Every structure is written in structure tokens, then in C-alpha cells.
Amino acid sequence: MTILVTGGAGFIGSNFIFYWMKGHPEDRVVCLDKLTYAGNLSTLKPVMEHPKFRFVRGDICDREVVKALFQEERPEVVVNFAAESHVDRSVTGPEVFLQTNVMGTASLLDACRELGVERFHQVSTDEVYGDLPLDRPELFFIEETPLHTSSPYSASKAAADLLALSYHRTYGLPVTISRCSNNYGGYQFPEKFIPLMILNALRDMPLPVYGDGLNVRDWLYVEDHCRAIELILQRGRTGEVYNIGGHNERQNIDIVKLVCKTLGKPESLISYVADRKGHDRRYAIDPEKIHRELGWLPETPFDDGIQRTIQWYLDNKAWWEEIVSGEYQQYYEKMYGNRR
Numbered sequence: 001m002t003i004l005v006t007g008g009a010g011f012i013g014s015n016f017i018f019y020w021m022k023g024h025p026e027d028r029v030v031c032l033d034k035l036t037y038a039g040n041l042s043t044l045k046p047v048m049e050h051p052k053f054r055f056v057r058g059d060i061c062d063r064e065v066v067k068a069l070f071q072e073e074r075p076e077v078v079v080n081f082a083a084e085s086h087v088d089r090s091v092t093g094p095e096v097f098l099q100t101n102v103m104g105t106a107s108l109l110d111a112c113r114e115l116g117v118e119r120f121h122q123v124s125t126d127e128v129y130g131d132l133p134l135d136r137p138e139l140f141f142i143e144e145t146p147l148h149t150s151s152p153y154s155a156s157k158a159a160a161d162l163l164a165l166s167y168h169r170t171y172g173l174p175v176t177i178s179r180c181s182n183n184y185g186g187y188q189f190p191e192k193f194i195p196l197m198i199l200n201a202l203r204d205m206p207l208p209v210y211g212d213g214l215n216v217r218d219w220l221y222v223e224d225h226c227r228a229i230e231l232i233l234q235r236g237r238t239g240e241v242y243n244i245g246g247h248n249e250r251q252n253i254d255i256v257k258l259v260c261k262t263l264g265k266p267e268s269l270i271s272y273v274a275d276r277k278g279h280d281r282r283y284a285i286d287p288e289k290i291h292r293e294l295g296w297l298p299e300t301p302f303d304d305g306i307q308r309t310i311q312w313y314l315d316n317k318a319w320w321e322e323i324v325s326g327e328y329q330q331y332y333e334k335m336y337g338n339r340r
């Protein structure tokens, strides 16, 4: 079988490629990635020379490129990770989010329709459900929770989900969708919360906590997400949405304190900064459906996963030093320079 993984040079896509190639050595894996600021070819170094792997640099919005690749490779399965993925960037520049996340998904769906696939899987996010209040801990997102987006990022992801479902209903395309909570683990780009705190702490830089730091995210170790996608590809029902999350809710401030403690850094590095516009308060997934139908449960306890993640950044300094020494510096200055 040939599986096309888009966005495979990013955080979750690369982890998924490693996961898939380990568990399915008979499959051919083709990665299509534009290599935006978030894509890093050095991440894929371990598989680059592998005879069952092919990397193609290209934009999912480029219909000619996509069609030619589909004609050449005839993938049976397509997993779409390619996206603009950072909420803060979507607040300052929404347009590219619409382009990649909506039009890019449309281009892939059309190629699947034209050339035929056994499965198109759309990797989505719990952020499409909006947020939950902090004072209602009994509330969780289920698959039927109405879409109620807060940021241009989540709005673009919700649009893509609806489009994918429409291709299932209208054209009978074998589509599945997963909506996962916040991931953490190795290879995550340092603009995201956990790696940003780890790398700033390591360099004795201020740890910028937005607002009051009490926002809650439901953290899942990236490999648990990969395993859930694998199960959905193998046994998930087409036309269905599956929520993925680990009942692992944490306040941002507690994670920052944990990072400080693990690295032996003082909490005086913590710096409360202006809140994110439209900042979602709490995300919390009810993963009952994927547990009941596919037997999925998260396997990595947060305490293990976070230690492994911190260790990963300690062990892979060359990977992140290359990133933080480049254009990331300008991004950081723009986002955090006068965020008081």
C-alpha cells in the first residue's frame, strides 16, 4: 500500500511517519510538504534514504503538483496533516490559514475524488468546538458538540472538516476526521507552548504566560495521537468524526512551573504578559467514541511524556538551535517584544 502523508515535515506528521514506517514496513510512504517555516527537512533525516520513503517538496494548494503526484504514486490512503497550525500567527495574519487549511484541503479532496482512494483522513483539532468555561468541569467536547470557533485558525480547520464531510455525503468519498487535543513531544516547533517554555527556561529567558495562566488544555503525547489515527485508518467508519484526547487537563501555569522544576530553573523567570486575543479558556475532550469503537486509550501518562519531551529537547540541541537562530528570532521579537 502507498500512504501519502501531507505536512510530514512538521511536528505530528513526522512523528506519524516514523510511527507508520516502524509498524508497517511493507508500505510505501510518500510525504508532500511545502517546507514552510514550520517544516524542517532535517527532521526526516532518519528516513530520507529509506527505499520505502519518498519526500516531495510541494504545496497542497497547487492542484497541478497534487494531481501529478497522485497520478504517479496512486496512493490508497491520504492523511492530511499539512496546515498552518499556530493560533497566534492566525491572529496576526489569517489569509494563509484560509489558503492552506481550506483551499489546500479542497485541492486534496478533489484529487482523491478524481483518482480514487480507499481513505482520505483529515487531521483536525478540538479547537473547532470553541472553548468551555473553567467553572463547568463536568462539560466535555463530544463529536456532536456544535462547531463554535474562536480564532481564524480554528475557523479554517472547521471549514475544512465540513468540506471533507460534504465530499463524503455528496460524492461518497471515504473520508474520516479526527479531532485531537493539544499534542506534545519531540520535534514540536518552538513557537508552541511546551517547547517554547522548555527552550526559554534552558536559556534563562523569561517564560511568557498569557493572561492569568489559568487556561486549561488537554495534553496528549504525540505517539498516542499517531496510534489513534492508525486505528481510524484501519477500522474507523467512513463519514465519521473521532475525538482524541486523554483526560489530561492542565492549567498553563502548572506546566510552566513543572518545566522550571524539572530543569532546576527559578520560577522568577515566569513573566505574565498580555493575553492572546480571543483566548480559549478550556479544551476538554471526551474520547468515549474512539474508546468504544476502536479500543483506543492513551498510553503515555503526562508525567512520563513531559519528562521524555524535556529530555528530547536536551538531547536534540542541534535540531532546535538551528531553528531559534534563524527567522524565528524575528518572529519572537514581533510576538513578544512589547507584549506587556
Ligand code: NAD
Pocket (backbone or CB within 6 Å): 006, 007, 008, 009, 010, 011, 012, 013, 032, 033, 034, 035, 036, 037, 038, 039, 040, 058, 059, 060, 061, 080, 081, 082, 083, 084, 085, 086, 100, 104, 123, 124, 125, 126, 157, 179, 180, 181, 182, 183, 184, 188, 189
Ligand atoms: P506543524 O505546524 O508543526 O506542521 C505543519 C506542516 O505542514 C509543516 O511541515 C509545513 O511545512 C506543512 N505545510 C504547511 N502549509 C503547507 C502547504 N500549503 N502545503 C504542504 N505542506 C504545508 O503542525 P502540527 O502541530 O504538526 O499539526 C499537524 C496537523 O495536526 C495540523 O493540521 C493541525 O491542525 C493538527 N493538530 C495539531 C495539534 C497540535 O497540538 N499540534 C492538535 C490537534 C490537531
Ligand code: TYD
Pocket (backbone or CB within 6 Å): 086, 087, 088, 182, 191, 192, 193, 194, 196, 208, 209, 210, 211, 215, 216, 217, 252, 276
Ligand atoms: P499553544 O501551544 O499555542 O496551543 P493552542 O492551540 O492550544 O493555543 O498554546 C497553549 C496554551 O498556552 C494556550 O492557552 C496559550 C498559552 N501560551 C502562553 O501562555 N504563552 C505562550 O508563549 C504560548 C505560545 C502559549
